[in-house]
Amino acid sequence: MRVLVTGGAGFLGSHLCERLLADGHTVICADNLITGCLNNIAGFSADARFRFEPQDICRPFDFGPVEFIYDFASPASPVDYMKWGLQTLEVGSAGTRNCLELALKYRAGFLLASTSECYGDPDVHPQPESYWGHVNPIGTRSVYDEAKRFSEALTMAYHRYRGVDTRIVRIFNTYGPRLQIDDGRVISNFMKQALLGDELTIYGDGRQTRSFCYVSDEIEGIMRLAASHENLPTNIGNPSEFTVLECAQAVLDITGSASKLVFRPLPEDDPKQRCPDITKAKSILGWEPRIDLPTGLGLSVDYFRQALLAPTRDPAVPAT
Numbered sequence: 620m621r622v623l624v625t626g627g628a629g630f631l632g633s634h635l636c637e638r639l640l641a642d643g644h645t646v647i648c649a650d651n652l653i654t655g656c657l658n659n660i661a662g663f664s665a666d667a668r669f670r671f672e673p674q675d676i677c678r679p680f681d682f683g684p685v686e687f688i689y690d691f692a693s694p695a696s697p698v699d700y701m702k703w704g705l706q707t708l709e710v711g712s713a714g715t716r717n718c719l720e721l722a723l724k725y726r727a728g729f730l731l732a733s734t735s736e737c738y739g740d741p742d743v744h745p746q747p748e749s750y751w752g753h754v755n756p757i758g759t760r761s762v763y764d765e766a767k768r769f770s771e772a773l774t775m776a777y778h779r780y781r782g783v784d785t786r787i788v789r790i791f792n793t794y795g796p797r798l799q800i801d802d803g804r805v806i807s808n809f810m811k812q813a814l815l816g817d818e819l820t821i822y823g824d825g826r827q828t829r830s831f832c833y834v835s836d837e838i839e840g841i842m843r844l845a846a847s848h849e850n851l852p853t854n855i856g857n858p859s860e861f862t863v864l865e866c867a868q869a870v871l872d873i874t875g876s877a878s879k880l881v882f883r884p885l886p887e888d889d890p891k892q893r894c895p896d897i898t899k900a901k902s903i904l905g906w907e908p909r910i911d912l913p914t915g916l917g918l919s920v921d922y923f924r925q926a927l928l929a930p931t932r933d934p935a936v937p938a939t
């Protein structure tokens with residue numbers, strides 16, 4: 620197949636491109652590099668079946684016929700989407716609409732990278748796809764949460780009114796090589812701090828929970844969803860739940876670091892708990908994650924060591 624991956628130079632997007640190439644597809648990767656990074660695609664950018672297009676997908680674009688579109692373009696870490704708030708709202712609305720129009724034009728399949736943030740600070744636990752969420756529409760996280768909720772609504776509308784063959788994956792916290800060392804996420808921060816011997820910054824009391832999925836498990840789930848005929852949202856995440864304190868300890872164990880913990884204020888609207896109910900993915904995709912947190916951290920530690928030696932961010936393109 621000839622496929623388009625938007626946000627293809629990002630963390631998940633680049634792993635997706637690599638997997639699609641390995642599966643024999645021809646891949647066009649579109650990215651404006653505000654949070655993506657050319658280093659992420661350096662390992663396969665010389666492949667004749669791969670093409671990088673520096674493109675802001677909020678502006679009109681068309682790289683010719685494609686059979687499938689993976690829409691992964693968006694800042695996704697809280698630090699990044701709060702820095703690029705207007706761009707995040709724009710890419711989840713105009714950007715996703717441009718992709719859906721292309722899918723309509725070429726009768727291509729379409730998969731939206733959505734998020735557990737659609738559930739907000741959930742009062743149902745764990746979160747099944749049927750839960751509508753508990754989201755602050757005007758808080759600091761709203762630029763991401765509401766952008767993704769809108770892009771889900773847009774995706775369902777193109778499915779219902781235009782007959783586009785769509786999928787929606789709700790992605791929970793994912794980690795692994797190619798996470799930007801300075802993206803502010805909990806795993807990147809803790810890895811960096813542990814490897815440098817700095818204090819690990821625990822926000823709040825550290826008892827809030829997250830459920831961490833290793834990147835290869837996440838990509839496998841996404842590929843299976845793409846190959847399915849499921850149009851309604853599907854959670855893909857690891858249901859093993861950890862407090863932030865437990866996560867800090869796991870990072871200290873894997874790095875052998877003697878770093879101490881330091882407590883900092885909890886950011887606004889930081890969800891107290893987050894854990895996917897993956898009953899649906901198990902039953903319709905036969906998917907469940909295989910890599911537990913200590914194993915996944917072990918697979919990531921060399922990458923973080925390298926990333927500390929050579930910062931990888933590309934100069935950001937001018938904001939639109």
Ligand code: UDP
Nearest residue numbers: 697803804805806808820821822827863889
């Ligand atoms: N967090 C933390 N220390 C850090 C970075 C994050 O305690 O240095 C906490 C953060 O407050 C949140 C959790 O770790 O409760 C996960 O944060 P992250 O930014 O990775 O993503 P989120 O799941 O909030 O989107």
